[in-house]
Amino acid sequence: MQKFRNIASFSTIPSYFSLDPNQLSARNPHKAQNFLRGKWIDSHKYQTIVDPMNGEPFITVPDVQDKQELLKYIESAKECPISGLHNPLKNPQRYQLYGEVCHKIAAELKKKEVHDFLVKLIQRVVPKHFAQASGEVVVTERFFQNFSGDQPRFLTRSFNVAGDRPGQQSTGYRWPYGSCAVVAPFNFPLEIPSLQIFGALITGNKVFFKGDSRVNVVMEQMLRLALHCGLPATDVDMLFGNGEATEFILRQGNFRNTQFTGSSKVAEHLTKVLNGKIRIEDAGFDWKILGPDIPDIDTQNYVAWQSDQDAYGSTGQKCSAQSILFVHENWVKAGFLDKIKQLASTRNLKDLSNGPIITWNNTQIKQHIENILKIPQSKILFGGQELKNHSIPSIYGAFEPTALYVPLDQIQKNKSVTTELFGPFQIVTTYSSDQINQVLDIINNLENHLTAGIVSNDVNFLRYVQSNTTNGVTYSGIRARTTGAPQNHWFGPCGDPRGAGIGTPEAILTVWTCHREIIHDTDVAPSGFKGQQS
Numbered sequence: 001m002q003k004f005r006n007i008a009s010f011s012t013i014p015s016y017f018s019l020d021p022n023q024l025s026a027r028n029p030h031k032a033q034n035f036l037r038g039k040w041i042d043s044h045k046y047q048t049i050v051d052p053m054n055g056e057p058f059i060t061v062p063d064v065q066d067k068q069e070l071l072k073y074i075e076s077a078k079e080c081p082i083s084g085l086h087n088p089l090k091n092p093q094r095y096q097l098y099g100e101v102c103h104k105i106a107a108e109l110k111k112k113e114v115h116d117f118l119v120k121l122i123q124r125v126v127p128k129h130f131a132q133a134s135g136e137v138v139v140t141e142r143f144f145q146n147f148s149g150d151q152p153r154f155l156t157r158s159f160n161v162a163g164d165r166p167g168q169q170s171t172g173y174r175w176p177y178g179s180c181a182v183v184a185p186f187n188f189p190l191e192i193p194s195l196q197i198f199g200a201l202i203t204g205n206k207v208f209f210k211g212d213s214r215v216n217v218v219m220e221q222m223l224r225l226a227l228h229c230g231l232p233a234t235d236v237d238m239l240f241g242n243g244e245a246t247e248f249i250l251r252q253g254n255f256r257n258t259q260f261t262g263s264s265k266v267a268e269h270l271t272k273v274l275n276g277k278i279r280i281e282d283a284g285f286d287w288k289i290l291g292p293d294i295p296d297i298d299t300q301n302y303v304a305w306q307s308d309q310d311a312y313g314s315t316g317q318k319c320s321a322q323s324i325l326f327v328h329e330n331w332v333k334a335g336f337l338d339k340i341k342q343l344a345s346t347r348n349l350k351d352l353s354n355g356p357i358i359t360w361n362n363t364q365i366k367q368h369i370e371n372i373l374k375i376p377q378s379k380i381l382f383g384g385q386e387l388k389n390h391s392i393p394s395i396y397g398a399f400e401p402t403a404l405y406v407p408l409d410q411i412q413k414n415k416s417v418t419t420e421l422f423g424p425f426q427i428v429t430t431y432s433s434d435q436i437n438q439v440l441d442i443i444n445n446l447e448n449h450l451t452a453g454i455v456s457n458d459v460n461f462l463r464y465v466q467s468n469t470t471n472g473v474t475y476s477g478i479r480a481r482t483t484g485a486p487q488n489h490w491f492g493p494c495g496d497p498r499g500a501g502i503g504t505p506e507a508i509l510t511v512w513t514c515h516r517e518i519i520h521d522t523d524v525a526p527s528g529f530k531g532q533q534s
Helices: 067-078 093-110 112-125 130-146 151-155 191-202 217-228 243-252 264-273 297-316 329-333 336-345 362-373 408-413 433-444 459-467 505-512
Strands: 034-036 039-041 046-050 057-062 159-162 168-176 179-183 206-210 236-239 257-261 278-281 286-290 322-328 379-382 402-405 425-431 451-455 473-476 513-521
Touching: 034 067, 067 179, 067 206, 067 236, 067 243, 093 112, 093 130, 093 151, 093 191, 093 217, 112 130, 112 217, 130 191, 151 505, 179 191, 179 243, 191 206, 191 217, 191 257, 191 505, 206 243, 217 236, 236 243, 243 264, 257 264, 257 505, 264 278, 286 297, 297 322, 297 336, 297 425, 322 329, 329 336, 329 425, 336 379, 336 402, 362 379, 362 402, 362 425, 408 425, 408 433, 425 433, 433 459, 451 459, 459 473, 505 513
Parallel strands: 179 206, 179 257, 206 236, 257 278, 286 322, 286 451, 322 425, 402 425, 451 473
Antiparallel strands: 034 039, 034 236, 046 057, 159 168, 168 513, 379 402
């Protein structure tokens, strides 16, 4: 087994958790459970999940395929009224209840033994560096801090507009959808589902949740923590199951809204089968531009470090990862490419600064690289080789952090260049100041517009790029990045009416509530009123 950062052996592991991540192995596997109508339940069929570091079977999860079992989830979803479990006029005390639940969850997540437990569990199912896994737990904890106390009811505050006569006024409400679904990916097994599920819950919705079965044991344990903190047990249902089973529930469950985070291909499919009742945060072929101005040497080193983090942190398995880097010729002359090559060379399996690639295997990665290298003048800047001396199973990828150079004028001629490889891989190209419009044309023809970085302190350059692009999360300035989905700013795509944000008040209101207007007209009619037809 590969080495992880040393974390306590969990002698004080909280009793509400049902496993010890240090002990997960073929000899001591964990058997996960589904959660339905407030009860943990077993399934008639199970699937084995292997350790991504060594291929050893270490978790068994329900693999629900029987329609009678699936129908129970559909029935549960339909029990939620269209007006939600609470709204500004019905059960308003539940806003306070969720403020208290969030407060208690934040307090639990702040405890070292809980933090370390979740960090290690994340590392076991989607291996990433301690700092990356810890950051996921900390962001989740701060989210729950942010929505503690009175914040749930402050979030959904209403407004009034005066009417035309006494007794008349209109009130605008943020209204829940009722029965909703959350479908989450593998790469952030705690943060993404926690923030989306509770964004839905605090605004009055009931949630059906489906995570990636390879990693969903993390949310199984998080749900146990939330129940311990007072989460109403029947507000959430959770399923371990395959895509076919999930789609059956989504089709038949009459969910008013489904929030999907994952691949663009699946997002487009679900948009069709759910008749557009969906909010998506899908793939991102994210870009960064290094502008013409070159800062002092320390800041140059920082920009190189941030670029390495953006491209290769969490083994490049972030929807916000730096997929293409436009390097101004001034940065090339300053030795930037050598800096990022040196930084990438230090990544390794021992500390999980590099790790298994969950959705691409080595055969697929090599074919992708070969396709790009057929492009005239393209070349490998660094990496491009399979990892050696490891025990990562062949169903996953194991590759060096890789950068391929493609000439600027070849990028739009070859679709493979802008195909997202969800791993430690980036395209690098160079440009001169008189080619900035060509750079912008490439950027604006990408299919997805999630994150971006404009690395410059030239105000005119920043304004020009900002005003001619549309990415939903654009980091701007000499320390700009592309990655990072903290709880303190919007994170989501732009330019798509289906776009879903996460974690902030604006994101929650956009995704999990709709606008309802009630016009009050309560005064009696004037004495002797006789209406005239018009």
